[in-house]
Amino acid sequence: MIKAFHSSFIENDIILGEYLEGWRELIKFMDALGTVFTFISQETMTKVNILQGYLNGENGKSYRTLLTMVKFELENEVVNFKEFPPNRVPSGCRTLLRLHRALKWLEVFLYKLGMSEGHGQTSEMCADAYHKTLAHHHSWFIRQVAEVAFLALPPLKEMYTVVCVQKHEEAKTVLLTTVDSIVKVYNITQEVYTMNGMLDLP
């Protein structure tokens, strides 16, 4: 995941293939956290698959990077600024916006894990990160589902095993390096979406 997110940015652009690879790795991590995360991981996978479908499709070349995707979808008027299109695959811009918002949650959560000095409750850190970020974009129902999943998060030590480290110092380095890459990816995307008035796509 670190490698993929780290290789996904070039100057002011994002390479979509690498970005999606980063998400797929994160989904593997979520799957390792148990069945309560299934709903969250499946929903995330649906978004990744929509974008991968565009990337593998007939206009795949236009979906190579964030900037080419935005340009292509604007020129072809398929972004859908006003309504969520029924009976059609949602646009790449709309789909990536959902992942982009979720990335902020991940960034804040991993930062908290990294700075925890080996103490504290993972479920609290995760819920706190969620309330500060993604929860603002979710319905009441989704928020309840998410809250239940957080309660099932394993304790810190077990989580370290999932990310293949043993000591807190090691975990801190791995986590904060990841946060660093995620911040870069997030900021580039945020800038592109802000410039194009796309932060509220339905």
Ligand code: 1PW
């Ligand atoms: C261990 C921590 C991992 C953090 C990973 C972040 C993944 C975030 C996925 C949250 C999914 C919650 C359930 C789904 C909600 C959808 O309604 C929502 N999708 C997302 C990705 O936020 C909005 O998509 P929609 O309904 O507008 O198509």
